[in-house]
């Protein structure tokens with residue numbers, strides 16, 4: 064259907080020229096001869112026609128889009144409340160948003176008058192004839208899209224359901240237990256034997272100089288927060304920082320495996336330069352002076368675990384870490400030495 068942008072034939076064009084105080088006719092304005100002709104819209108104005116011949120089909124398409132959005136968002140709510148599945152949640156979220164977006168775009172493209180509407184400069188007062196023409200055009204628009212109210216309600220439902228589901232994470236967060244101080248400590252206690260992931264205890268002569276092992280406190284193999292990188296950096300004890308003279312028997316250094324930037328596992332040991340590299344964002348730490356970051360975004364030294372060999376050949380922890388491991392978090396208090404009540408190792 065033509066938009067009939069230039070076709071004014073047969074329409075009741077209303078020109079205010081006749082009412083121009085200057086009496087100079089159309090094209091002459093009241094403000095010192097400025098052109099002020101007004102092209103009013105009329106009920107027959109083809110520009111007000113919607114651009115599809117079968118608006119019902121367009122309405123159905125828009126309704127389908129909004130309905131799909133509502134169903135997808137309800138599906139998202141159900142998936143989320145059942146425990147969540149990231150891929151499914153992403154797909155349903157995308158479908159919900161796409162339904163609203165495509166529906167609105169189709170509504171504007173196929174069910175709204177397309178114009179073009181170009182209004183000449185006109186006198187400020189609206190003539191009675193203009194008002195009548197506007198009223199007629201408005202009524203015509205209501206008739207052209209028969210189910211405008213229905214589509215509007217569907218749109219409201221789509222946005223409303225989406226908004227409700229959007230606050231689900233907030234509601235769920237109100238019922239989840241707070242983490243407390245569990246981020247402040249690992250499972251290492253005084254006397255904990257260092258063991259590998261299979262539970263095998265690490266003996267003082269198990270690792271050659273230049274070798275590394277991932278170790279855990281005995282009884283907590285695989286514990287993500289406690290994972291520690293044990294490095295045999297030398298054959299003799301190393302003092303990484305003042306106060307740590309006894310922390311590295313036989314040249315063993317034990318550092319948390321969690322990067323202080325974002326928590327990636329720091330496990331790339333470069334023996335020749337005695338550095339650790341985090342593969343996520345390339346932070347580099349020098350292990351001989353307390354794993355101080357010398358490159359990359361990591362903001363703090365990697366916490367060092369004090370270890371000992373009390374004569375039976377097993378490597379053990381002297382205590383837990385002296386500060387929280389991993390990246391920063393809100394309640395982290397770096398000025399406090401965090402030592403839980405000492406517990407004897409389970410052996």
Ligand code: FES
Nearest residue numbers: 322324325341344
């Ligand atoms: S997580 Fe290690 S540098 Fe970003």
